Amino acid sequence: MPGPDIAAQLTAAEALCARNGARLTALRREVLGLILCANAPLTAYQLLDQLKAMRKSAVPPTIYRALDFLSANRLIHRIERLNAFVSCAETGHDHQDAQFLICQQCGAVVEMEDHGVSAALARAAAARGFSPRRAIIELDGLCATCGRADTAPPPERP
Ligand SMILES: [Zn+2]
Numbered sequence: 001m002p003g004p005d006i007a008a009q010l011t012a013a014e015a016l017c018a019r020n021g022a023r024l025t026a027l028r029r030e031v032l033g034l035i036l037c038a039n040a041p042l043t044a045y046q047l048l049d050q051l052k053a054m055r056k057s058a059v060p061p062t063i064y065r066a067l068d069f070l071s072a073n074r075l076i077h078r079i080e081r082l083n084a085f086v087s088c089a090e091t092g093h094d095h096q097d098a099q100f101l102i103c104q105q106c107g108a109v110v111e112m113e114d115h116g117v118s119a120a121l122a123r124a125a126a127a128r129g130f131s132p133r134r135a136i137i138e139l140d141g142l143c144a145t146c147g148r149a150d151t152a153p154p155p156e157r158p
């Protein structure tokens, strides 16, 4: 059962879809709920496995159609490098530019929307006569928690 936080996010998602003239059906809502509950990106097959616990008849196209819908309504992002999905941290933003910080140790992904980064990229591209349409950046590294563990001094020997 999703927690109160997830429930509020699902309600917000439903309202956003309604504004787009789309309907967050029970199935789409379940898939979004699974993505919201996860603390790391989920692949389509991981989602399918979890969905099958609720809907025995779920097949790959079920999940792919739901993921297409959720992406089109800007509720989730696909992390290309991992071929997996995360919920959007800020519903309704323009999904043509965003940055993702991917922790290689714990697998956590944080969405960052630094408009300074996008502006710098757009300027650099324009200087080369290039007009970017989409600027999704995926950074690999260590999150704050894993980074701290990594630099901590080794335990003292007895
Ligand atoms: Zn987003």
Ligand SMILES: [Zn+2]
Pocket (backbone or CB within 6 Å): 103, 104, 105, 106, 107, 108, 142, 143, 144, 145, 146, 147
């Ligand atoms: Zn980490």
